[in-house]
Amino acid sequence: MAVLKAFGAYLPARIVPNRELGAKLNRTPDWILDVSGIEERRFAAPDETVADMAVAAACACLERAGMSAGDIGLFIVASGSAERRFPGPAPTVASRLGAAGAPAIDLPMASAGGLFGMALAAQLAGVYGNILVVASEKMSAVVTREPMEQGVAILFGDGAGACIISPGDGPARIVDSVLHSDGAFAEDLRLEFEAPLAMNGRSVIMQASRKIPSAIAELLERNHRQASAVKIFLMHQANQNLINGVARALDVPAAMFYSNIRGYGNTSSASMLIAASEWWQSHAPAPGDLICFAVFGAGFHWGAMLVEA
């Protein structure tokens, strides 16, 4: 048994509106908004790293949980945009938080990394105690590489999200999760070192449109729940049109899916945790509320998690 203790998030200060990107890509701000649901995104400062943002989100999370880094038994840090091949940001994050010596694991996963980290933490909490899961992305360093690809450059932003998962029972209980991967589609969304992000957009959307509702349905069915009984869906913020499509596939109103993509764009693995942090702060779920998390990303990896408040 494991519970969600707290969430935290960090967004860089610099706001990049559609008109700034549109001018470089020869597209209007309204076109970008129409095809993506994105109006602006945040870009990190040139010297701001994935680990910097992860530490900021982790500090916010620890503060909300009333914990210090010394209370954490394991750190899991997901990122698909880390600056180097190894070491990843996880040990840096743990060390900078003051927990040098504690185990710290990197998940080099884009988009789906936040939820995969949470699902692993739910299983490992009984062994390691409190686990801090962080997802941090500096996608601006990727998408602004020349030549800028307009189908990619308009979508992404920077940021970090975090959560603490603890062993035991109580509020915000992690009921169940499903994880899936299929490497047959690995070439359809990939980032090679020093190369632009490569994306077969049609394949990604087509697969995500099927696999996200399928994972949610699998999770709800085996826990004898209906989609209509869920209080809120906290999904990877990839594209507003995709979020709307998943809601349609599940036959629930799109308003049941929290969305902040208009202000932040797609922050890859960080997006779901940023959304969860915002929603949790502003809504304070009532006991018994069901919260459903869902992700899809490069790999392809996809999955869903059910939490009862």
Added chain:
Amino acid sequence: MDNRARIITILKNVSKKDSVPDADESLFDSGYLDSFALPDMVSDLEREFKIKIPDSDLNPRKFESISRIESYIESRK
């Protein structure tokens, strides 16, 4: 109604257009489908032809044109 006519009916519904492209014309390049309409098209094809299209068959090229969709549907019989 033959398969092509049934496909065209679905395409008109999904694309919200009354016109019909040439059978070999790209549905994407001609603006009848985009990335987000394609999953709806596939779902409607499954319902109409009572087939389950596996995720491994969800290659956009298989659904690029009316004739390609027709060939795929035929191959599933």
